[in-house]
Amino acid sequence: MAWNKKTDAKNIIENLLKASVAISSCALLFACGGDSGSSGSPEKVEFVSSVDDLGACSDDLEGDSVFVKDEKSDFVCTKGKWINADSLDSHVQEINKEESSSSVQSDSGESSSSVDKTNSSSSDKESSSSVALSSSSIKDEIEKSSDSHIGESSSSDNTDNILLDSCDGQTYRTVTIGSQTWMAENLNYSVDSSWCYDDDPVNCAAYGRLYSWNAAMEVCPENWHLPTYDEWDSLIKTVGGSESADKTLKSVSGWMIDADGTDTYAFTALPAGIRQGAYENYYGSSHITFFWSASKICDGSYDECTVYEAYGVGWSEWWWTGLNGESGSHVNFTGLTEVNSTNGNSVRCIKGPAKVLSPSVISEVTQGYMTDGRDGQNYKTVTIGSQTWMAENLNYETDSSWCYNDEVSNCASYGRFYSWNAAMTACPKKWHLPTPGEWMDLFEAVGGQHIAAKVLKSTTGWEDDGKGSDAFGFSALPVGGRDFGDYSSIGYNAYFWTSSENGSSYANYICLSYYKDFPGLIDEFKGSGFSVRCLKDVD
Structure with a gap:
């Protein structure tokens, strides 16, 4: 199941506030855990930025939980390993199986080959490595868990499914669907002409920011870009067409009127709502989302075009009363539509350099x-x-x-x-x-x-x-x-x-x-x- 940002947003914000750090413009900053090499009991921490900061899972930390910002998940110290809380049950079952197998071997007399670890330097090394995982081992454990999740919910066979935005240090899940690699979360990079829904920072953590079209054209990380008409169209066709996309690309929770999706491809389109530029108000949280396209219909030097003819992609569920008086009808929408370019819409970046056109060059x-x-x-x-x-x-x-x-x-x-x-x-x-x-x-x-x-x-x-x-x-x-x-x-x-x-x-x-x-x-x-x-x- 895809991570539910709406449910966990408050906890994430609270954990972020606990880390007294300052982030300078376009600089990376990572919170630090305790020094795993120091003597005495390790200091208990509640929040770190990356798995590298977890340190050793020692006996003193057994059962402790630490939130890892980059992974957007709690990790639990369990029998010498930091385990993602989402996969803890299966890990404990595996340990129980191993212990059960070891017990059977001991009963049958196969334990005589064991050596007293307190008297063996080689055994000391083995014991140390089993308790204090290296950073690379922790990463391997996480990548295996992430690969398994993506394999279940999308067509991606990517192992590198985390994007780090070097401008502000934020990380985003990514997903490969067909030949395209997309951000699987809404962009949350703060620039002018971008907003949190209802001007509430908690909504930025849950849904990402809402951008005007001009702002959206400039915000994607390096080697990523705002998708064009055709790139959105290709995504929709890859997942089976617009009717299929309405279900398979939407998140499994958060949508009103039983409109939740299946999130089959781990794209996790959330009902983030929009900001109406003409009225400077917010609308549609829980039943609508629009994602900007890079394509526009006319040159930005024309005010009429700038205001009226930028385009987005959206999913919506409306509760309305029809002319026949029957209430509760649904209108499912997935596709390209005309959107006011001063509106605030969500941004999903796609991997690769943007296509550069030269309108000043007249073709033969x-x-x-x-x-x-x-x-x-x-x-x-x-x-x-x-x-x-x-x-x-x-x-x-x-x-x-x-x-x-x-x-x-x-x-x-x-x-x-x-x-x-x-x-x-x-x-x-x-x-x-x-x-x-x-x-x-x-x-x-x-x-x-x-x-x-x-x-x-x-x-x-x-x-x-x-x-x-x-x-x-x-x-x-x-x-x-x-x-x-x-x-x-x-x-x-x-x-x-x-x-x-x-x-x-x-x-x-x-x-x-x-x-x-x-x-x-x-x-x-x-x-x-x-x-x-x-x-x-x-x-």
């Missing part, structure tokens, strides 16, 4: 054609940077696809509209429905997100002077969409499905609008009908 363009072997239709293509896109909307007929106003001639002009499920399998072989991150890469390649809509929109068809420059030959047409059988927004908006879903009913799409030079990423009901632009697979 190569135009071409491709033929869909399924129906023989030809499509213009455009290579922008490292990506090759269809430069026309897909028009391959499938179930759950439609022509605007149900007129076939509109399919020839505008391509077809697809439900999200149909769009996921509509692209030709060696092409695919792009992820949000692949759309972001396109926007950066054409000069930055703040102008991407302007340069990707077609030069004709847009109302109210909303046309684009079509500088790259992408030719995004304002063909609108289909919603519950009704067609709308032709001349005003272009909607393109992405491969990212939000739960069982919603998925993300890209919106290019007549009145904006920057694109939007929004979610909509999967049964809606939107256009598809296929992206060529990377060889």
Whole structure:
């Protein structure tokens, strides 16, 4: 079972206060235990920073318990070894088995080979090593316990599953899920524009800090970074999709309305709540959490984008009264969503350097054609940077696809509209429905997100002077969409499905609008009908 931070937070804070230490900026500091080499009875301590500070488990300390900050657990001195309290029962059972086996051997006359330890120097060494474990032995004992826990609750085969943040000396559990290594606890590094829920430090210890988006972009430890859209999307897909992620990534306790998860992968998503930046208040503890993504939709120099178009990932459980008067309905949410960038959300860092984009560098363009072997239709293509896109909307007929106003001639002009499920399998072989991150890469390649809509929109068809420059030959047409059988927004908006879903009913799409030079990423009901632009697979 994953460690329950909410339950143990108060005890941890109390133990931390007992250690009268000062931590300077970006400096490591470890509390010290008693000198194991001194004479007389060792001084009893209640708190140390790491297992190295425990010292020897001597007879005088038998049964004593010491809290180890780095391991976030009590260790008990038991028969010459410091044992993690969580695994104490199994260790005692093992000792009992050994003693029982030794007793049987003694009864059968096999004890005659034993030597009086008080008269043997070699036996003295053996006795000393059995009582006073070295620091490396203590670490080995802990790593075995940690490996066992991770093996049970995740797909990780990591042995190095503790991250030390060198800026403030705090440690965090990590977990490898698929090909990604994540922090398995919320970041708690104090910077400007970060807060404890309800301004209570106990909540920081329990849930980590809440960060604005700009602050979150800078706080991950060295060689770790804030995850992108695609990295979050990859995690969710690895654990079985958004519906599975809603259960398997959430903690086993703390969520309201019987919404606790199984924490199958030891990711331990806690219901940390959020800070609403516009109102400077806190909301949602015990039923919601949002984690920042590094991806954004437009350049930070635009105030409108800075406020409204940063993105997060969240799990929530809501208690609400529906229009039919039935109370207690649940809304499970796992996926990318639009979040105000001044809000305070949680941060989970992912291992590895962040991807660096250069929006000031305009990519070269190569135009071409491709033929869909399924129906023989030809499509213009455009290579922008490292990506090759269809430069026309897909028009391959499938179930759950439609022509605007149900007129076939509109399919020839505008391509077809697809439900999200149909769009996921509509692209030709060696092409695919792009992820949000692949759309972001396109926007950066054409000069930055703040102008991407302007340069990707077609030069004709847009109302109210909303046309684009079509500088790259992408030719995004304002063909609108289909919603519950009704067609709308032709001349005003272009909607393109992405491969990212939000739960069982919603998925993300890209919106290019007549009145904006920057694109939007929004979610909509999967049964809606939107256009598809296929992206060529990377060889």
